[in-house]
Amino acid sequence: MRQYKAEIVAVGTELLLGQIANTNAQWLSQQLAMYGINVYNHAVVGDNLQRVEEAFRLAQNRSDMIIVTGGLGPTEDDLTREAFQLISKMELVEDKQSMEKIELFFKNQNRTMTPNNRKQARVFKGCTVLKNNAGMAPGMKVELEGKTWFFLPGVPREMKQIAGEKIFPSIKELTGSNQIIKSLVLKFIGIGESTLEHKLKDLIQAQTNPTIAPLAQEDGVVIRLTAKEDSEADLDSLLNNTKTEILDRVGNYYFGEDEQVIEQVIVQLLANQNKKVAAAESLTGGMFTEKIVSVDGASAVCPGGIVCYDAKIKRDVLGVSAETIGSKGTVSEECALEMAENVRRLFGSHVGIAFTGVAGPTETEGKPVGEVFISISDGSGYQKVERFLFAGNRDSIRKRACVKGLEMIFNYLK
Structure with missing residues (x-):
């Protein structure tokens, strides 16, 4: 059974400039994995004939299967065909069916077709033409010196249509393999990557199938398990x-x-327990509430929240006592506890959570940048407040405070 080394080459200067993300390569890699094809390289190259040719020569030398996205349009900077012709010496011809489709499109739109649109119907002589049912430029399958090339449009909906209908169904026949690859991502919060890896050290060192890969993310840590087998059940x-x-x-x-x-998960836990949460947010400025209400069904578990950035709002609207603010300050354990309890009462929720702290760039009330208090209060008398000292700039401190609040609510509901 032949093991294919696959490569994905994306053509387009807009990708290099960061104007659009290379989601095509991400999607193709995920799909190819399901068919047991390992993607060894991703390449992105701008609309320059010499550089596209160089990228294609490198791919031809190191990979068995190359999927190219982009550069098949009608304009002068669409250079995929021309670059591949330089390395393959294959003749380009006009595909009759594709040309008829392009002409019909302009006729139906009551528009005059400019001559450069004929370029979209050009294919390599002897290739397998892959019909584009979502756009105009067809895809192509080309064999070159034992290597298989697929050329696809860069427009995601067109690329996905051709890949789904034409490429993936033929891969098992091409590889002669029934093996498939599947990943499972496990998500964790409240534990660092190094600690998680330490606790699983022996499992990670002994990994074979599936492989175990810990990865840090902004809102926690994930472990990606990846297995290979001949059946979904196995x-x-x-x-x-x-x-x-x-x-x-x-x-x-x-x-x-x-x-x-x-x-x-938090919204589901709240719904299962028939509880509601409301938030009083100073430094997070509504970030926690926005996270909750972004989930379908949040209206049943989150009646609202309040952004109480100024001390007067904490006192006059939220009801934090003037004594607490005067003696302890707004960045304090006592203020955070009153904020959580008062927002719970104000919105008639079962649980209240509060955020207060110093996001920067300068200290507040003599408290250092990064000092944060997060408090939870419920109707049964439960109260919890934690102090944190987060590092980073203003934006990262606010985000880390929000993630920690989500963690605290999750643990409370568990």
């Missing part, structure tokens, strides 16, 4: 057995998997 068994081993050690920090985010 894959699921491998992944679930390894997941069980991991959660036996660090399950207290686990909150979900794959596309789940912590706010979705």
Whole structure:
């Protein structure tokens, strides 16, 4: 069974300038993995004939399967065909069906077709033309010196249509393999990457199938499990057995998997417990509430919140006592506790959470930049307040405070 080394080459200066993200390569890699194809390289090259040719020569030398996206349009800077012609010496011809489709499009739009649109119908002689049902330029499959090339438009909907209908169905036949690859992402909050890795050190060192890869993210840590097998059932068994081993050690920090985010889990927990949460936010400025209300069904568990940035708002609207503000300050354990309790009462919720602190750039009330108090209060008399000292700039301190608040609410609801 032949093991293919795949490469994805994206053509377009707009990708290099950061004007658009290279989501095509991400999607193609994910799909190819499901068919047992390992992607070894991603390349991005601008609209320059010499550089595109160089990228293609490198791909031809090091990869078995090359998927090219972009550069098939009608303009002078669409150079994918020309660059591949330089390395392959293959003749370009006009595909009759594609040309008829392009002409019909302009006729139906009651527009005059400019001559450069004929370029979109040009294909390599002897190639397999991949019909584009979502746009005009067709895709192509070309064999060159034992290597398989696929050329796809850069427009995502067109690329996905051609890949889904024409490329992926032929891959099993091409590789002669039934093996598939599947990943499972486990998500954790409240534990650092180094600590998580230490607790799983022996499992990670002994990994074979599935592989175990810890990765730090802005809102927590994830572990990506990746397994290879010949059937979905065997894959699921491998992944679930390894997941069980991991959660036996660090399950207290686990909150979900794959596309789940912590706010979705919190909203579901609140709904299951028939509880509502309201937030009083000073330095986070509504960030926590925005996270919660971004989830479908949040209206049932979040009646609202209040941004109380100024001390007068904390006192006159939220009801924090003048004595607390005067003697302890707005950046204090006492103020955070009153904020959480008062916002709970004000909105008639079961749980209140409050954020107060110093995001910077300068200290406040003699408190250092990064000092943050987060408090939780509920109707049963439960109260909890924690002090943190976050490093970073203003934006990162605010974001870290929000993530820590989500963690505290999650742990409370657990």
